[in-house]
Amino acid sequence: MDFEPIAGTEELRKEFEDFFKEVMKDAPPGWENSPDDLATDEGWAFHRRVARELGKRGWLSLAWPKKYGGLGKSIFEQLTFNEVRAYYRAPGVDGFGMAMVAPTLLAMGTEEQREEFLPPIARGEVTWAQLWSEPEAGSDLANVQTMAVRDGDYYILNGQKVWTTGAHNADWAFAVVRTSKELTRSRGLSFLLFDLKSPGVEIRPLPTMSSHSRKVEAYFNEVFLDDVRVLVKNRVGEENQGWAITRATMNFERSGLAGLGGIRHSLDELIDFCKETRWRGKPLSEDPLIRYRLAEIAVGITAGQATARHVLWGQHRVEMGEAPAMEMVPRASSMKYYQTELDQRFVYLGCQIMGLYGQLKRESKWAPMAGKFERLYQSAPGPNIYAGSTEIQKNLVAWIGLGLPRT
């Protein structure tokens, strides 16, 4: 065991840093790369522009095989990219396309699907939306009700999806739908790709609590599917075998190191604020309680980073065929909720430190740090729920990591 820096990534890091430093000069004012930022017209245009720039450099497909327009780099180089991008809070990456659709197709897609769908993702030209959750299928995803009925070369889709991030801006969807009435729960599901401009698709905004005015659009949507026709050849994997596909998107860097680095960046900004701001006669940074609580967040980040390195290493071992993918599940699950809860604690600490000023929106001339924590306060609970709620992650740790029985 050794913790020497990963060989060969430092030059690449410099290249990424130079790029992001330059491109972020054009970011809209107060940019944090939050879902709310991306929901504005200006923010979305900025994202698309950065995406195309990244595409030109091949950085959206760093770790793909060269055959599909990738650069054939390792998970360590992907991590370097993710870290630098997180630090600069840069847009330009469609997480759904790059981190979910592409790895799925690389692992389980047909040759034709790879050739059709991968190059536009690599070029940063197409945005994907994840149509999984439904009103009756949240954490219990296997309860999906949307039906896809076979009609020659097509499936006819009817049903409703919900919590669809960015569907109003997306071009294509990857959906989990029911293809069998007889097979129950996870056994009767299939994984389909379809164009969101297809007739019968209706997208309605679902405003979150932070969508307070015309200035901040909703980033969630409801998606209604009414006789939507989807080509059978756009099914990934076998019919009724879609459940396995939903859990097989491993070969993408998911260590969480980039996210933890992002929290550290925000922490450093909060520390600067506390050093510069004198309230009631002395700098905030001299308050022993504030010092302790800021240190606590830094300690939490440091511990998270230590385990995140092992998640990364485990993924590397899976990639090399040295370990089964299942071995990674408990650690990745544990880190998912550890990180979202740490981020939430950080946000609440920021709000607390701001005192009365913490309620001011960025439009107020009195708002500290451009009202950053007022916004973050509203988005802080979400991550504990989406992408597998904390409770679901704890179940996985208990069942797989500890061998406790499912009941």
Added chain:
Amino acid sequence: MNLDFTEEQEMLRTMARDLLQTECPKTLVRELEESDLGYSPELWKKMAELGWQGLTFPEEYGGTGMTFFELALLVEEMGRNILPGPFISTLVCGLTILEAGSEQQKREFLPKVAAGEMILTLALTEPSASWKPEHISVRAVASNEEYVINGTKLFVPDAHVADYLLVVARTEDSTRPEEGITVFLVDARSPGIQCEPQLTLGLDNKAEVVFKDVRVPKGNILGELNQGWKVVQIAMTKGTALKIAEMSGGCQASLEMANAFVKERVQYGRPIGTFQVIQHYLADVWGKTDRTTHIAWEICWKVGAGVATPFEVAAAKAWTNEAYKWVTERCVQCHGAIGTTRDHDMGLYYRRAKVAELDYGDTDSQMEVVAQQMGL
């Protein structure tokens, strides 16, 4: 970066785990807790025969030349099993002598430590209960070819069985508190030393050591005169890292014990481990233990390689302090009432968690270092 263990490291871990299980069962742990010595001289001798005390010393000083990281893996197993005694105290001082001592001091002390014939400890803290140089009040005054030491040390681990004490004393007043401190190698049997062990929560022997006109030859200064705080930092960094490794092993053992228990214990006609509330407690314990294990490996590797920053050392100890206490508390909870008894092993870990927090810097002092290192 390579996060897999080498074959040699795997072997060391397995061998240590097996040996400690056989040679240091919990019956012996309880017996040693109640004994005056607090450790088993027979086991101490056996460990020396296996080369544990000299694991990281070069061969010329009687050691086997392994790395600090490998020593930490050994200590992790000691924490997992619980091994009462002066291992960390002795090794911390031995490694400090190796790094800061003169050739003569190394030849005099290290082979004896490696052979299991010498126990050492660091006498740093005082009734002021502080880790800071400004609170060192024990004084050493030059007198011909000797120094004369006066004052009181408190919370000195294993002092009652130590052969030599590394005494941190003020030799010169200075406006910068870390200047003017000197470390002396003091024979624990010198006239004028009075050692009185105090009963502690960990039943682990922390002593009051009173120095009354204790005479030490000038040749027994470790490192440089008035520059002793650097020597203290060497000892504290290594001690902190090893303590973290020990605590991490304790977290792992507690989790395994609780996980086994909830699968067996039946209430309401089913094992309590089938209840989601228990599953979620243990999922949290699993995660905290996982992160503690990783931060322990990483900080021990970095300390061994000489690349650990003060921020990293303090953050790792602060994390582990809180994690070990929290993990053991949750594991007691999962055991129900039986976990609170003297007969059950959980209490052995629960008590040690609080004491280990205090060793080499409690959470409050570590958090303050973290804050300072971040520019606050």
